[in-house]
Amino acid sequence: MPLGTGEFEEAWPRIVRALASFTGSLDDAEEYAAEAVARAAAHERAAGRPIESYAAWCTSVAKRAWLDDARRRAVERRLAPQLARPEVDAPTDPSGHAVMDADLSRQGLDDRLALLFVACDEALSPTSRMVLALRVVCGLTIPEIAGHLGVQDTAAAARLTRAKRALAEARGAFHVPPPVEQERRLPVVLACVAAMFTVAHRTALDPADALSDTGRQALSIADALVATFPRDTEVRGLRAVIRLGLARRPGRLDPTGTALALDEVDRTRWDRSLLAAGLDDATIAAAGDGRFAIEAAIAGLHSVAPSLERTDWPRIALLYGALEERWPSPSVRVARLVATAHAVLAGEDGGATTSLTEVERELTSLETRGPAYASRDAALALADLEWRTERREQAAQRYRDLAEVLDVEPLRRFCLRRALTPP
Template sequence: MTTPATQEALVRAFADEWGRVVAALVRTTGDWSIAEDAAQDAFAKAATTWPRDGVPRNPGAWLTTVARNRALDVLRRGGVERSVIAAEGVRLEGREDVDVEPDDVPDDRLRLIFTCCHPALALEARVALTLRTLCGLTVDEIAQAFGWSEAATAKRLVRARQKIQRAGIPYRVPSGAALGERLGGVLAVLYLLFTEGYAPSGGDAVVRPELSSEAIRLAAVLADLMPDELEALGLLALMRFQDSRRAARTAPDGSLVPLDEQDRSLWSRESIAAGEAALLAADRPGRPIGYYVLQARIAAQHARSLDTGSVDRAAIARAYGLLRAFSGSPQLAIAHAVAVGLADGSEAGLALLDEVSGGGATLPAARADLLRRAGRDEEAATAYRAALETVRTEPERRFLARRLVEVTAGAAG
């Protein structure tokens, strides 16, 4: 019978060890499918063995050993000659109580992250492969999270694995100048995962905590494995700050609550403290300030303020101005215009919005908000209607509809 303590140990082991076990087996076998299947079998065996025999002293070593033996069985049945796995398998075969550290040293997970996020793979494939291989999400869970079909998700995973093997994509962390370029791609994938959890691009949910939590976990692993990469620390800090607001982002009717209207007593002080620690670690005098560190500093301005009125709007506007040197995306230009509007007055922000094109529903929504703040309710109503025509999520739709009612009443009054 599974006790609560054993169940907790199983859940914790899956969260802590899945990526380690798969990374070790990918390195040892060179076969992604065998690695994932063997890891899954090891966790399934733990679910039946641990309640009976007790939780091993070193769960990671136990799981790695069982998974290796399972991979060896598969390779032997397939008649595959793999000297490395054979040697390891013979040494460890049948021993499920070994008390050794797994060979999947942190570098294995680091290599796995960089391989999953290789630029030769399509972005969707990178996302799917990262969630499956490093987080252990099932094909169905990944498909549901991004609104893909299960069949399409499975195909993305198969094609990604095949491309890695056919193209000989190296299972390693790049060095020298290539590291900075590749690290940026890795961070972008992790932030995409987080954003899809923090602000889903479709559906009825305001947040999808399972996705944002996995992204934070991966970012923490990356920051721990690469402590001198300030952008990795900056991304972790940014995620922590943003995630701290999770409980305050939903209104009783299920609509989105904007940042300046949130109940700050609901913000997680633990997450804010973790964000501050990561940002402090990224603050290295003499080192250039990167994209994610700048964004984390903006988020920290909000996290440190007891109320909306005490936020340093001018500092945030300046930081967004610096961010625009990193990216010409319309979303960033819109965020900068809104920040300027809040710091220097709505008209200043509206002038900057006039220079922006693109941005989907974000642009008319931002324009509507600044017009509302300027007291130009009739124009704001027109902008809110435009935003409602292109908005993709139901929580945002409810929020914009509520704002439209407010400004329409104001215009009529």
Template structure:
């Protein structure tokens, strides 16, 4: 089942995007792909995974969607006939945005949809994240995510919002949403918030791929280069973030000789191309680049990192940024300074469901030598951590503190 889950994760977005383009209906597309995945669960263990699992899912899903459209007769004459005509679909003129998933992202970025609804819908339909995963990524409740997705689909349907890419002159205004979605995909893979694995390679790969596609499409937008730099620089360390048992390895303990220097070089090149960007991904890429180029943990340039966090905090109201900034201040100015900075954000209600504040507080207390005080905060972080490798790491820290 584990290997099938990986296949479904990898193929979900492309399949839903292709079916949405074919049928013109998001609900039809999602339901059909879900039915195809259910059929795969029945037949693949018996017959084996096909050579082209994505093509298999799209074919089965299209048959299911065609049957549903026939039954419900929701398409009037000519439009329904066009849906059933595969030759007409295959003969469509290739749009400037060739990747179906990017096309779907730009579609879901329609200005008639609320910002959070845009993001939730895209993460569900394009990236295949579950509602609980989206809730953790957006720091909101699962019920709120479900309601937003339902309302967004309803608005698209009732307002007749077309499932297509806007004209070129409107691409720029929707690009920030697409950037945000791509980074959310990557971060859910790189810092998996739940499940048995600390890293989900298929989501990391998808985030890097989509960031590269968007950069090529929107080469004149500096922030697309900044995002590409950011994901590449983070991803250069992916293979060293877990050990042979699957346990998390903190940055200060990673073997820097095993970092992917090719990705670091490409990331630094993209960072140079992003110079002058005024969006939030440039300072984040600077932070990642500072870590990637530091010869050792002890020689990390925390002054540059804190300066980038200050810039980032001025751009966004994110409590996550401010909490991570507090940790960086702790490395630059000492643990007590970091704890004082953390106190200023610790009560933000948006962090209630997150383990970030107790994790940062515990780490700063441990580094200050206040081991007894650190232990209950590590335990609090464990309660809020949905990732088993994350909990294993926190148990290690508790043991190191004598707990």
């Protein structure tokens, strides 16, 4: 039967995990999974027998294809190993693959988490882990990964290739780490899921359908993380950030698909049940003081504010300062400066000595010397500051320049609208 909404996203990691366990290689797993998916699509187009279980069908087809290729290569090399017979699910399979599959299933891990923990192997550098996890498990494209990391597409692609090679050399056959290793790898896993949601939040303001909704897919993985680590404040903080971000998404665009400024958002359109669930997670996360606990607190303040003017900007600026100490990212610095500017404009800077001139100076530095994502955010923040301080001609020129380079259509339309608004 044809795949329903969201079924592919659920089936793909299950197929890849089973094949990685079977073949011992993430590269082979992806290659044969893709081939099986293509065969499934051809099968459906040809009106063949309905596929009752997509994941099982694709896994079985891929395993047979891998075995056929392995046998052919063995003959070509004039080798005679004892290859697994076709009934690969039998526990007595001489290759040992079925036993490995059984060991994995007993761990009770969600398939996506299993792959994330494999990709975030400590034998790889932090950046390599991130690239491998975002591509293989989270499904981001190379340009999306490169944009998030602030590197060139070619650099991201090269890191992916090196990561796969290094993982194969360091660990040999595919295996899911035991619980102790999972705990050590958890911070990188959380960072990967956060990156997945960040990319979705920046680029997919209005997903066309559930299949392209990377933000909802990130929430699904966060749910699995909470089920596995229910008392971890960072895990709960991450899910709070994702829940609250998704809850506020309905108000981000106007009826024409143009992005809205914070003071234009219709907050009555926010998803109240998802907001409540996110605030519950943020409350639990507040017992910790890590990166995601702080991010959850910031998201919570934005979510309970009745308007832009009545947002607690001084407290948000303080929280961003604390976050910057724990995670000194250029994007966090931009967000802290934006919150500080709002506090100053509202006359609620809490006695801080920072002026708008100093804020603009720092934003200009980030715009000209920061990575691409921070440069874009800084330019948008500068344009908004100029707009709100009645420097409309300067703001219009900056918005025109931004419209020339932005590739997110709702944001491009927003910039054009402001650029064309009379002073």
